[in-house]
Amino acid sequence: MRPNRALARLTERMRCRRPDSALPDLCGRHWEPLRLFCEDDQRPVCLVCRESQEHQDHDLSPVDEAFKSYREKLLTSQFSLLAKIKKATQLQNMEEKNAAKWKEKMKNQRRIIAAEFSKLHHFLAEEEQLFLQRLSEEEEETKKKLNENKSTLNQIIFSLRNLILEVGEKSQASTLKLLQNPKGVLTRYEFLLAYEDLGRKVKVEIEQRA
DSSP states (O other): OOOOHHHHHHHHHHHTSOTTOSSOSBOTTTOOBOOEEETTTTEEEOHHHHHSGGGTTSOEEEHHHHHHHHHHHHHHHHHHHHHHHHHHHHHHHHHHHHHHHHHHHHHHHHHHHHHHHHHHGGGGHHHHHHHHHHHHHHHHHHHHHHHHHHHHHHHHHHHHHHHHHHHHHHHTSOHHHHTSSHHHHHHHHHHHTTHHHHHHHHHHHHHHHO
């Protein structure tokens, strides 16, 4: 029997693969090394794929360069997310402190109002009830706003923590695993930037009530 040189080369190539590689380093269509990264399809391709009509007009770059570029972007987004979760946590702590301060303020106001109106007895009884009613409405309205702000901050912190974990796992992945749609993670990171304006709004409301 004649030796199958093509099969021998393929066997040797598979034997030389890295043992810790989680993904195959050969093109599933052409069985060639994945040396290029397609920016349009967000996946590694081989040199034969580059010449095909499918990738004719696509933006291609070497795998090593794409890995380095996207890893730097992921690490940058991770540091930014850590800063944002720290800021959101600080706002949450400030909100809780001001909530306690506000409750004490309401307690003192009730005591003052009750003392002043008790001196006037029946003549100002109706006015007392009116002021207390307004104060209760303000209390309910502020309590509702506090709960909404806390819920919003909790949602922001939860989303940031989840994305930090995902970014951390992605940035520590192997070359080919990291290059499996890395832009998807960065897109969610950019989407969370929209929460900054909401965070500023909550901060302004906290400062106004302080």
